[in-house]
Amino acid sequence: MEIILAIITGVLYASGIYMILRRSMVKLILGIILLGNGVNLLIFLLGRITKGQPPIIDSTEKALEGIYADPIPQALILTAIVISFGLQAFAIILVKRAYKVLKTDDLDQLNTTDEDS
Amino acid sequence: MTNDIIILPLVVHLFFSILLMLFWNKVNFQKVVSMVGNAIALCVAIWAFIHVYNNGTQIVESGNWPAPFGIVFVGDMLAVTLVLLTAIAGFAVSVFSTISVIKARLRFGYFSVFHFLLLGLNGAFLTGDIFNLYVWFEIIIISSFVLISIGGEKNQLEGAVKYFALNFFASMIFLTALGVLYGLVGTLNMADISLKIAEVKDTTLVEISAVLFLVGFGIKSAIFPLYFWLPASYHTPPSAVSAIFAGLLTKVGVYALIRVFTLIYGGDSFLTTLLLFLAIMTIFSGGIGAIIQNNIKKVFMYFIICHIGFMIGGLALFTEVAMAGVIFYLIHDIIIKTNLFLISGLIYRIKATTNMKKLGGLYAHYPKLSLLIAIPLFSLVGIPPLSGYWPKISLILASFNAQEYWFFGALIFGSLITLIVIAKLWSEVFWKDQPKINFPKKFIYFDQLRLGQKFTFVFPVAFLTFVTLYIGFGAEHIQQLSQRIAMELMNNELYINAVLKR
Numbered sequence: 047m048e049i050i051l052a053i054i055t056g057v058l059y060a061s062g063i064y065m066i067l068r069r070s071m072v073k074l075i076l077g078i079i080l081l082g083n084g085v086n087l088l089i090f091l092l093g094r095i096t097k098g099q100p101p102i103i104d105s106t107e108k109a110l111e112g113i114y115a116d117p118i119p120q121a122l123i124l125t126a127i128v129i130s131f132g133l134q135a136f137a138i139i140l141v142k143r144a145y146k147v148l149k150t151d152d153l154d155q156l157n158t159t160d161e162d163s
Numbered sequence: 164m165t166n167d168i169i170i171l172p173l174v175v176h177l178f179f180s181i182l183l184m185l186f187w188n189k190v191n192f193q194k195v196v197s198m199v200g201n202a203i204a205l206c207v208a209i210w211a212f213i214h215v216y217n218n219g220t221q222i223v224e225s226g227n228w229p230a231p232f233g234i235v236f237v238g239d240m241l242a243v244t245l246v247l248l249t250a251i252a253g254f255a256v257s258v259f260s261t262i263s264v265i266k267a268r269l270r271f272g273y274f275s276v277f278h279f280l281l282l283g284l285n286g287a288f289l290t291g292d293i294f295n296l297y298v299w300f301e302i303i304i305i306s307s308f309v310l311i312s313i314g315g316e317k318n319q320l321e322g323a324v325k326y327f328a329l330n331f332f333a334s335m336i337f338l339t340a341l342g343v344l345y346g347l348v349g350t351l352n353m354a355d356i357s358l359k360i361a362e363v364k365d366t367t368l369v370e371i372s373a374v375l376f377l378v379g380f381g382i383k384s385a386i387f388p389l390y391f392w393l394p395a396s397y398h399t400p401p402s403a404v405s406a407i408f409a410g411l412l413t414k415v416g417v418y419a420l421i422r423v424f425t426l427i428y429g430g431d432s433f434l435t436t437l438l439l440f441l442a443i444m445t446i447f448s449g450g451i452g453a454i455i456q457n458n459i460k461k462v463f464m465y466f467i468i469c470h471i472g473f474m475i476g477g478l479a480l481f482t483e484v485a486m487a488g489v490i491f492y493l494i495h496d497i498i499i500k501t502n503l504f505l506i507s508g509l510i511y512r513i514k515a516t517t518n519m520k521k522l523g524g525l526y527a528h529y530p531k532l533s534l535l536i537a538i539p540l541f542s543l544v545g546i547p548p549l550s551g552y553w554p555k556i557s558l559i560l561a562s563f564n565a566q567e568y569w570f571f572g573a574l575i576f577g578s579l580i581t582l583i584v585i586a587k588l589w590s591e592v593f594w595k596d597q598p599k600i601n602f603p604k605k606f607i608y609f610d611q612l613r614l615g616q617k618f619t620f621v622f623p624v625a626f627l628t629f630v631t632l633y634i635g636f637g638a639e640h641i642q643q644l645s646q647r648i649a650m651e652l653m654n655n656e657l658y659i660n661a662v663l664k665r
Contacts, residue, residue: 066332071324074328078328078335081332081335085335085338085339085342088342088343089338089345092342092343092345092346093345116349118345118351119345122294122341122342125294126297126338129298129301132305133301133305133308136305136308136327137327137331140308140312140320140327141324143312143320144320144321144323144324147315147316147317147320148321158317159318159321159325159396159398159399160394160395
């Protein structure tokens, strides 16, 4: 299972970065979304995958014993998903506005701010 | 529960940002509330600073969870000093915003978002949990995205796209680094990580996570190969927004670098060599960039990059003297960079342009104002006894003692090029006669403003100049403070013991 997740994470990172390097603004957003998902999977994977051992302390015991699933990575991923969702929503609106005003989708055309004024 | 004082700055900003949302359309009322809110935040920050100065590091555990398990807020000297500087800069910029930002922008919740930005900054300085640091960073960047794009001008949107793409990418790298680090040590509390990272056998993975942190924070703090988003975006929003970005957003990246590379990855030889190289290149590229620009705002932007190099280099030297220099420089830099962009806004209001070729004759028409502006400019260069001079002594001494002559040379080069560019700026903008250009008719010039409005324009600049003068002439106090912070940073067991209560 780990190996499949590792490969998927790698593919998501690679495709995300490839998309960010493209010239289109829409592809930039797609790249950001893919990269965000790649990061989430990475955290999930690095928190170690344990099957069938929930982190719940039995009523007869005081502490967790043995190997159990770590709940923290899931909390981290949940937070990261919510944050990146908000940012992606903002990004889509920003790109839409930018397209309306600048009338281009090509990132190479965005060079008026570098001109001497 | 007197130590709860250190989270009061967060509570104040959260309260005011929510309060301002309730008065969405009442712009004039918002102006007053925001100024009052920032004044209160300044008082609270001073109180917190004095409390920590007298009683040492203070800890607040959220939900009373003991340290390695719950999120802790740590008010050590570095954190509260930066909170105090944030409050000073925030107060000045909020006063400046009331007059310089047009109503069309203010109607879209400018002040509310501004308080959220300050909330995020304060949170990032105070938190002791590395994932919580990520969350505060996200609050900072999402507020800054709104501030940079509010108004929706062509330039702004263009800058915003670039700013957004690279800052979001930086956050993703930061999150990746965090994931790798969590996989290695299984904890998120920075003090606890610092203890456990020493036991990790796989040092390659530790270095990989460190380099990922370096890239993530490096993009945010605009160091050498990663700074290209900054000159493309920082000059596009109104001057008040540029001022808070210049003063604090890049510095929060520097703060994160200082915190992570002293507490977690202290003194790793590969990393220090890398950081030193990047610092030298940052100083050179920033300095050379500043020399060829003709727009005042762009010149100042390249100065931000150039002077980030001073701090990163001092961090790389990793001695107590160098660290004291870095902290002193950080204190000086936050105030001065905020002030420079406020000055650029003031010059824009006087002449309707910030292009040096079109400017001129400011000294002849506004001698008193020119004198006021001269003080921060000279402080930036570091003419003794003004504030830029003192940290450079520590940095140069430390680089000489460590026999890092390249960095030594870069420091001299950076200072010299700052001097040259400021001399050029002074002669072009202040001494040269006004060239004949067509002034736009539909523009409210500084002369046409009422006395109260003029005062509101000049007051924030004067206030920050006064703080700069205090840093320069009261250098002994600041130096003692910097040495104390440097001592705390270099002996990180003080921080760890305070957090974990050992």
